[in-house]
Amino acid sequence: MIALSLDEIAAAVGGSLRLRSTDATSATLVDGTVTTDSREIAPGDVFFAKRGEFDDGHRFAPAAADQGAALLVVEHELDLEVPQIVVEDSVVALGALATDVVARVRAHGDLKIVGVTGSNGKTTTKNLLRAVLEHVGPTVAARASYNNEVGGPITMLALAHDTKFLVAEMGASGVGEIARLVRMARPDIGIVLKVGLAHAGEFGGIEQTVRAKSEMVTDLLPTDVAVLNLDDPRVAPMAGLTEARVVTFGLGSAADVRADDLVVHARGTEFTVHVPGGESARVHFGVLGEHHVMNALAAVAASVELGVALADVVAALEQVTLAERWRMQVMGGRDDVTVINDAYNASPDSMSAAIKTLAQVKAPGTRTIAVLGEMSELGEFSGEEHDRIGLLAVRLGISQLIVVGPGARRLHITAINEGSWDGESAYVETADEAYDLVVASAQPGDTVLVKSSNSAGLRHLGDRLGEWFS
Template identity: 75%
Template sequence: MIGLTIDEIAAAIGGSRAGAEVPGTTLVSGPVTTDSREVVPGGVFVAKPGEHSDGHLFAAGAVESGAALLIVEHEVDAAAPQLVVEDAVVALGALAAEVVSRVRALGRLRIVAVTGSNGKTTTKNLLRTVLERVGPTVAPRASFNNEVGAPTTMLELTEDTRFLVAEMGASKVGDIARLIGMAKPDVGIVLKVGLAHAGEFGGIERTVEAKSEMVTGLLPEDVAVLNADDPRVDGMAERTCARVVRFGQGPSADVRALDVRAHSRGTDFTVQIPGGRRAEVRFGVLGEHHVSNALAAIAASLELGVDLDDIVDALGSVTLAERWRMQLMGGRDGITVVNDAYNASPDSMAAALKTLAQIREPGKRTIAVLGEMSELGEYSGEEHDLIGLLAVRLRIDQLVVVGTGARRLHISAINEGSWDGESTFVETFDEAFDLVTRLAEPGDAILVKSSNSAGLRHLGDRLGEWFA
């Protein structure tokens, strides 16, 4: 974090002084965290109440680790200066807004933000890879995209930061607007509107409303980067006064992918940008669906002044979007394990299955190990049915369905294909592991896919190590 005095922090977050008495002019510039295990000497610990614990219980430990300041909702017994606020999470956001504003005032910082039902973390990582070649760049760790993770990332800004990449997630209408209130982007990206988290939002139209918040607050001098291949996203052009740049594979896209070629080592394509210039992209991330994320990163980077050749070179260096996202593992006896079990929505599940079918070597087999897609609400049953049908129609050779939440997927596949053992249901990871290791043959391609809450990413790791 940039250096701020305790008095300046107090004014920014509306906090009252408590705890150890130190001068208000005392400078604080260490990292800000809500996790006491991450506290370093000189840092700030925000004691956030949680569902299962309370950060105030760990405040004394944070001080022992060197915390120079505590932000709390009530005074605690700890030998450090404290700022007492009504809501620690709101205070965290207010502090982030203050830091962003101060760095903005220096005149160098550009902010690019990304949202969408799928692809946020991948696109964020691609943007970081491109932009950090141009100047100091701050981007989130993992999926730091909520009311805690996003401001924590913003607080990593320094006076030298050139680019902030903000990943903005949402579980309800208003979440993205709140994050934009902390750091309004110069370039706002909307990737896709799908059924991911539709159960939480209360339907697809509410999801559209929530994701539209990325562009409704943009100014005429800003840029809205929209997915031309998704009608719901493309329609957001009518909701913004910013200049619109579209990306996609269709003819209406300004930044367009041509001649897409998916293979077991990644995806190659030709990109065409406004003015007709083209370049060949050798993209080492598995899955044709990631081309859309790459196009979004290209479009945004161009708007931020990066040359196309530099963008293409940076994308060519990427071989993994993120751990557990289309992660290639295995290798023994030509067996490929694709661990894509960090998240799953109907769109990403379908894309992963299509990729599995595409990378099948001639004469070899495919095995899909699938778990539950969570947070679909009333759509859950129907969407699991559709994935079962798709697995059959893509001629996936063996389906292994794991966990009660995904059982309808198994039943749907049986009903569609009248298979004899080609789809198997198991309750546990251990059963799935034993079955797959027994079934696998040289040259097989194995996909492991589920929502994060289903936990199949750990099964994917185990299979990847077994077949290494």
């Protein structure tokens, strides 16, 4: 975090400063990392004691103090000899501090901010943008999927006065959450990737999901840029909801930034990218999966708008071989068995894309194995969407389907009911059973996909299989 006095921080968060019996004064400067996790505290850092659904961060404040925290932001004063700022709501205070810091950095530099949202692809697009922009100037981007009311502000608080780019991933589980993050960061460029059924159960339906994602662009200024997926019928109409200049991306000829001549193989995807002005380039993209081309196009569109030359954008994209751990991560290799671990999260769109990729990348004469777990947070859509994935696996000719856990069992039943399989779909209760089945049945040359929502825990199964076949 940029250096601020204790008084300045208290004013930013609307809190009351309690110096306790320390050597600190109201003018004491603090410039450490801001976190809500006491395990991450180092000397000089700031700890926000956040109340959670199952625990209370105030319980861990003593540990933060012992590890050298310079400041505690709390909802009630604690008997600890560390400066404290008492606030009504620590999460609201965290957002207020992020808003203040972003404004200060903007006022004294040439910071440009890109906001990224969508039902799928946020983290990949954020990572691609970071890979491009860090070659141009100091860049801050979220680690992992820090994109909610806590992770978003913590990312913003990592800004320094010389930061040139902030890439802010913005997720939500309800209407209004993206709007709050947008008000904190005030993006110069707002990207909407896709609106699908991911978390539709939490949002209360697809219409509410559309409304929430559109918050990325509704408050943009005429001098800003809205980067929209022209291929998504729920995203494209958002052009009418913003005063910003609109730049579209997609695979169709009408998109401002588009890709054609796609070639998908086990080492990634090749495509030709076209940008406004008639310039084009061939891209050898090492991230597995045709669906990631759309994320790359969004990154290209934003980067070009920020003044990065297309050749430099392409060179940076071609250096990226992994979107993020557990996202289309290629492992294995022994006996030519390839393991694709894509079990960080799953929605109907990303599950379909992963299975299609599995079918596309297999070598002639080899087999495919799809180990699939539950797609969570789909609400009323859960049954029919698991049905759809079961049908897709059959129709794409996946050699062996292994369905894991009660939440995904309907997928297995649907595959059987399709009527064309005889034992090609197996159901197991646990990841350990799935591991034993894959190890026992895999043949040289097989390609194995592991895919599920995070809550199903299959990402660790993917790691185990990757290590076994390494």
